[in-house]
Amino acid sequence: MTEATGIVGEFFSLKEETDAELLAMQCGDFYEFFGKDAETVSAELDLKISQKSSHGSSYPMAGVPVDDLTPYLKALVERGYRVAVADQYETDSGHARELVRTVTPGTLLETSDADAQYLAAIVDGNGSAGGSSAHTSTDANYGLAFADVTTGRFLVAAAADADDALTELYRFDPVEILPGPDVRSDDDLLNRVRERSDATLTLHDTESFAPKRADNRVCEQFGTETVERLSVARPAIAAAGAILSYVEETGAGVLASMTRIQAHHGADHVTLDATTQRNLELTETMQGERVGSLFATIDHTETSAGGRLLKEWLQRPRRSLEMLENRQESVAALSSAALSRDEIRDALDDAYDLARLASKATHGSADARDLLAVQNTLSVLPALAETIASNPDLAESPLSEIIDSPDRDAARELRETLEEAIAAEPPSTVTQGELLQRGYDDELDDVIERHEAITEWLETLAEREKRQYGLSHVTVDRNKTDGYYIQVGKSAADGVPDHYEEIKTLKNSKRFTTDELEEKEREILRLEERRGDLEYELFEALREDVAAKAELLQDVGRALATVDALASLASHAAENRWVKPDLHRGDRLEIEQGRHPVVEQTTEFVPNDVRMDDERGFLVVTGPNMSGKSTYMRQVACIVLLAQIGSFVPAKEVEIGLVDGIFTRVGALDELAQGRSTFMVEMSELSNILHAATEESLVILDEVGRGTATYDGISIAWAATEYLHNEVKAKTLFATHYHELTGLAETLPRVANVHVAADERDGDVTFLRTVRDGPTDRSYGIHVADLAGVPDPVVERSRGVLERLREEKAIEAKGGSSEPVQAVFDLGSGTMQTHGQSEARSQAATTDGGSATADEPGPESDGQPLDPETEAVLAELESIDVNATPPIELVSKVQELQKRLEE
Incomplete structure (x- = not known):
């Protein structure tokens, strides 16, 4: 076998010993990749490929200098590859190589990223890794462990159910996850893990999750007494043992830096699920950018460790x-x-x-x-x-x-x-x-x-x-060739002493040694x-x-x-006139002249107040589109969150009763890849809030029920309001364009109405950005459509239709119909009543944010009932969501409806 055959053969032999996708093998002053590995790294890192002959065959080869391996490893790992490294050592017969480590996202030491690089493990305690434990039995069904090999930090946590476990994963944002045996066999849970995280999923040795083996491994690393003081259940210990085994197996060589293990107790922290962290843009904006997030706004740290800790505080606010x-x-x-x-x-x-x-x-x-x-x-x-x-x-x-x-x-x-x-x-x-x-x-x-x-x-x-x-x-x-030498010019070379020994003649000089x-x-x-x-x-x-x-x-x-x-x-705080909030364990939340901590950095901000207590715990927020309802509610959530990391807050004066969780449902988002429509995502988020929120929570709802038919949506919003008010009793701000909900303040004692004011003069609308007590009955949707650039013909036609509908409602309100209709909602029972005329005419949906009211028959023309086809066209026009429909599609739809009316 030739030397070339030996090197290539050794490479492929070592490659068989590892489950890594790539192998970097040291050959002298270079780490070389051969075969398909060389082609892969060449494509990923733009390395030049050469050919290595071996036993009559030729193999692609690409390499990097020994001293330059680290940045290439980092780049490959960030692209999702596991890279095995084989180092060269001397033997009596020459050189040999052995695998020394496998570099993965969770075991990469060489990182310039200031963020934590967590390696996580998740165990389903209902399976083989569950059961009783000497480490205090709890009602936790899932165990998690998180280790940052770059800092030595090691945490364990317990979760009551899969949702809680997924929330913790999102909170820690690991770069690599080791799912336990029962988690990998649960396709639904595994898919949800993939949805919640961009982390690499690695199927580590099943035996490493075995309870007794994991228990021994954790006690060996941290000490039996230390582990017993953690008071965590068996699943968390199983997850911790698997991580220690994985770190040791990959050869990361950092176990000695893992000097302490700490329990992360969810009850000590404010619950922030993945949806809330995204909606409040804690660490990144909706567009995935760091700039514009709450963290980027308040981060003025001088060190990477300080920034990492501040981000941790923001993602895991405290309740103490x-x-x-x-x-x-x-x-x-x-x-x-x-x-x-x-x-x-x-x-x-x-x-x-x-x-x-x-x-x-x-x-x-x-x-x-x-x-x-x-x-x-x-x-x-x-x-x-x-x-x-x-x-x-x-x-x-x-x-x-x-x-x-x-x-x-x-x-x-x-x-x-x-x-x-x-x-x-x-x-x-x-x-x-x-x-x-x-x-x-x-x-x-x-x-x-x-x-x-x-x-x-x-x-x-x-x-x-x-x-x-x-x-x-x-x-x-x-x-290197001649060693030390005495060089003499040729003109003087003949006069050197006899003990000079010539070693080389050059063009103009000679070299000697002694x-x-x-x-x-x-x-x-x-x-x-x-x-x-x-x-x-x-x-x-x-x-x-x-x-x-x-x-x-x-x-x-x-x-x-x-x-x-x-x-x-x-x-x-000093630079932005933030104040120290008065924290207590009561229900009262009062913010005087509160501001949004991020928005105030980029625009002139109109401060607003909020007052909530045990008698005023549910605010129905109405007002025009784009008037600032969402910003108002999010600023309340951000102020409470900032207070519970120990920060000052943007306001004139603040009193805050500590919360145990912040939950939000904001905006429209679909997850088509998972087969979930916008409305399904909305209902899933609402369901999570209704199940997870408590009397000590803060809930932010922005438009519930808008993704379905009008009365379906009103019914859902109505019922959710009653449930939050009567059963959950959480402090809640609910922004809605269903103005029917403002009537709930008359029957539910803790519900109060507030609205974002607007000033309309001569057809021009000015959003005042000021929140005032009481409801509003208009949403100014057509005005917003105009601002958004909807074509003038559509805007003008919309105004005409709206004006006609208002006139018809005015006629009906004066008794123009011989068969009036009772109120759409019975405020006492919360049920929908439709008596009198046909349902198609009695259930006149909210138009431009207006409410269906008592004694409102269907549309008529000159006091006479419209024909069914005209009523159908108007009903279809009414159902169009101007805010959500693309302009081209909107124009096409209006033209189609005009044609049907002409016919």
């Missing part, structure tokens, strides 16, 4: 009044101490991500520059402590406790060790030497001094030779090799020392991130 008041106190102190806050932020600007540096150290991939970053970041801790201590308000706030929470003595000792060890400007690789400072190690110092002495001898050799032998044009240099020069060369090479070996040994020991202190680095990193996040909230 004590914790929130502590954060508020810190934000208040920082917001009023501008100079100290600036000093803190300046200091944090020099901080690196300690948690990720700790993971790199435990993995063995941290270089000297990483350890220098650890040293510099540890220096930030005493700087922050000094600034906080020097300001009385800050010193008396919880900030002092935060900054004192890590072991500052241990942090100082590690910092001083690194200061004594790491060179001021170390190289980017750990094999080049010059990593460590003089004075760190005596033996290394001796080697360096001897090396410097020889180097000085070599540097002065040319001048000495010139003086001693009267030579001119003499230089001393070194290259016995002494060769000895010095051998000595300097020995010293360079010894220096490299000794320095690497010392550096490895230093890196291991840093790795052993991973928990300390995580503690310091967490403290710095917390101060950073609080300072960010304080900066935003």
Whole structure:
């Protein structure tokens, strides 16, 4: 077998040992891909393909330099590939390779993304991974675990049902998910997991989820007592064990950075389901952009760890009044101490991500520059402590406790060790030497001094030779071919001393060596090799020392991130006139001159009030299209959410009773790929709210029932309002164009009407953006259609039809019909009544947001009933949703109806 055959054969042999899609195999100074793998990476990364011959065959080959593998790995993993890596090592007979790790989305260490990179596992506790457990039995049927290998963070959580489990997955937004055995066999649940997440789904070894095996693995990693104190059920432990097994199997080498396991209890946090997070645009807009989200608006953090923590707070608001008041106190102190806050932020600007540096150290991939970053970041801790201590308000706030929470003595000792060890400007690789400072190690110092002495001898050799032998044009240099040499110009070459030994003749000079020069060369090479070996040994020991202190680095990193996040909230509050909300455990929610935290950044904003309590807990919000109803309701939700992360809020004065969940149903969205229409999605979201919301929740409903026939929609909205009011009793804001619902304020004691005002003069409508008490009876849909650019003929025709319908209703209201109709809704029973004329004429649907009222017969012309065909055309015209119909389709439909009327 030829060498080529050996390399290619070894590649395919190793490829069979892994389930990864791609294999990068080290061949000297390159990592090579062969066959289909080479074609794949060439297409994905634009690498050049060459051919490798093997046993009469030719194979595509593509490679990347050893030192450049990381960015290529990252790019491939981000494109969804699992990449196995095989490293080369020396043997007695030459070279061999072995698989050392498999890089997946959840085990990729080398990331520049500041966000958490969670690897998740989900277990269905109703199956084999369920059952009783010594770790406190709960009513949880699902267990989840989340690990960020880049920081060492490890969390476990329990969920009562599949919906709760999916909410937690959405909340943590993992990049890779390991579904347990029973989850993978549940096609419906697996599809829902795929719908809720863009994460890679990996089918890990089933045995890793086995309860006893997982239990032993978790106790081995974190300690039996620690695990028992978690008080979580068996499914969560099974999920945690599977993650630990997977991280170890893939060779990520970061288990040592996973120093603590924490329980994530949903009851400690405000429930924010996936729909709510999307509707409130917490971390990204509806278009998937970061800019314009609530997080982007309030994020002024200086560090990636601080930004990551602030995002976590936003996605997982808290319910603990004590914790929130502590954060508020810190934000208040920082917001009023501008100079100290600036000093803190300046200091944090020099901080690196300690948690990720700790993971790199435990993995063995941290270089000297990483350890220098650890040293510099540890220096930030005493700087922050000094600034906080020097300001009385800050010193008396919880900030002092935060900054004192890590072991500052241990942090100082590690910092001083690194200061004594790491060179001021170390190289980017750990094999080049010059990593460590003089004075760190005596033996290394001796080697360096001897090396410097020889180097000085070599540097002065040319001048000495010139003086001693009267030579001119003499230089001393070194290259890989000739080693060290003395080069003499040809004109002086005949005068060199006898002990010069010629090694090469060039065009204008000759090269010589001497016995002494060769000895010095051998000595300097020995010293360079010894220096490299000794320095690497010392550096490895230093890196291991840093790795052993991973928990300390995580503690310091967490403290710095917390101060950073609080300072960010304080900066935003100070710059935008935000105020401290008064938090309590009651029902009262009162916001004076509230503003939307994002919208106020881009436009002049009209502040509005809201008042809700145990006597006024359900607000029916009416008003024109595009007048700001949705913004008003979302700003209420955002203000409550911000208050429950400990932030100040955009308002003049705020009183907030803590909520246990925020639920929203906003806008129209279909999921056709899953076979769900807009109306089906709307009903699914409504169903989730009616099942999940509690008396302590805040519910935002924007247009329920609009996706179906008018009276179907009114009936659903009516019944949902009654259920929320009577059974759930959640604080609710419900925006609707079904003005019939405003009548509920007369029969349901906690329902109140508010409306967004508009001013209409001479046919022109001005949206005032002001919320006032009481209902409105108009939606100005045609005006909005005009603003949206609907063609003039359609707008004018719509106005004509509307005017005629209003006139006919006016005639009917005066008794023009001999057979009046009772009210469409009986406000006492909530049922629809249609007595008198035929149903087609008595159930006159709301027109342009108006309400069907008592004594309203069907449309007539000149006091006479219209023919059935005309009534049918008008009914069809009435059913058109101007806001949702594309202009071209709208024009076509109106033309069709005009033709039918003419006929």
